[in-house]
Amino acid sequence: MITLDDVTLTFPDGDQRITAVDHVSLRGDAGVVTGITGPSGSGKSSLLAVAATLIRPDSGRVLIGDTDVTSLTRSQATTVRRHRIGIVFQQSNLLPSLTAREQLEVMGELGHRPSHQQRKLLAERADELLDSVGLAEHAGKRPAQLSGGQRQRVAIARALVNQPEVLLVDEPTSALDQERGAAVMTLIQQLTHERDTATLLVTHDLQHRAALDRLVTVVDGRIIDHP
Numbered sequence: 001m002i003t004l005d006d007v008t009l010t011f012p013d014g015d016q017r018i019t020a021v022d023h024v025s026l027r028g029d030a031g032v033v034t035g036i037t038g039p040s041g042s043g044k045s046s047l048l049a050v051a052a053t054l055i056r057p058d059s060g061r062v063l064i065g066d067t068d069v070t071s072l073t074r075s076q077a078t079t080v081r082r083h084r085i086g087i088v089f090q091q092s093n094l095l096p097s098l099t100a101r102e103q104l105e106v107m108g109e110l111g112h113r114p115s116h117q118q119r120k121l122l123a124e125r126a127d128e129l130l131d132s133v134g135l136a137e138h139a140g141k142r143p144a145q146l147s148g149g150q151r152q153r154v155a156i157a158r159a160l161v162n163q164p165e166v167l168l169v170d171e172p173t174s175a176l177d178q179e180r181g182a183a184v185m186t187l188i189q190q191l192t193h194e195r196d197t198a199t200l201l202v203t204h205d206l207q208h209r210a211a212l213d214r215l216v217t218v219v220d221g222r223i224i225d226h227p
């Protein structure tokens, strides 16, 4: 579960400050895709960056499970981010020289040197995840050999390799056509249900509304409805 509790985030804007997130409280439950929508500039990505511990809010708290990540040091927050949060950005941000399997293995090895046994388990998990995103046969391919939709699937699998409780996804379909976009959204919903992740998914277009279990709308940094 992820909880944002009365979070406010401002950015400098000349000699003033602009409020990107304005007293937002939001809970993402395990096994639920919570969609966050709203107009351009309304603060969706800022909200996600705070949830990801990438930006510390001016005030308010972010809890991952029971851990208040806003009170952690930068290095403690990095550890939480690596182990408990998976992040998928608009562009898949894959490393060009690595195969699909290696993208996942590298993520699993970040920050520690795995034993032989751990490496073996990681390779198994990478294969299992690539299978679950429909890419078992493409595990040995590099990003340039994959389509946009396949690259986004690798990015989703990579985000799940450390078995995170929280999955944060920013506009996953923006580089995809409608059909591939729909397939990626359905996949995220299916993995959220199967793996019990608390998924927050930012999207400005609602043609894939069916793949969201819940939807909140942000306008001018505030959540305006909580259906």
Ligand SMILES: Nc1ncnc2c1ncn2[C@@H]1O[C@H](COP(=O)(O)OP(=O)(O)OP(=O)(O)O)[C@@H](O)[C@H]1O
Binding pocket: 011, 012, 018, 019, 020, 038, 039, 040, 041, 042, 043, 044, 045, 046, 047, 204
């Ligand atoms: N690094 C930054 N420095 C200054 N202002 C910023 C920064 N990032 C975002 N903002 C401002 O904060 C507000 C919210 O931006 P944000 O990117 O979170 O909106 P968004 O809803 O994700 O927009 P979009 O749908 O266009 O991606 C905007 O007014 C934006 O200009």
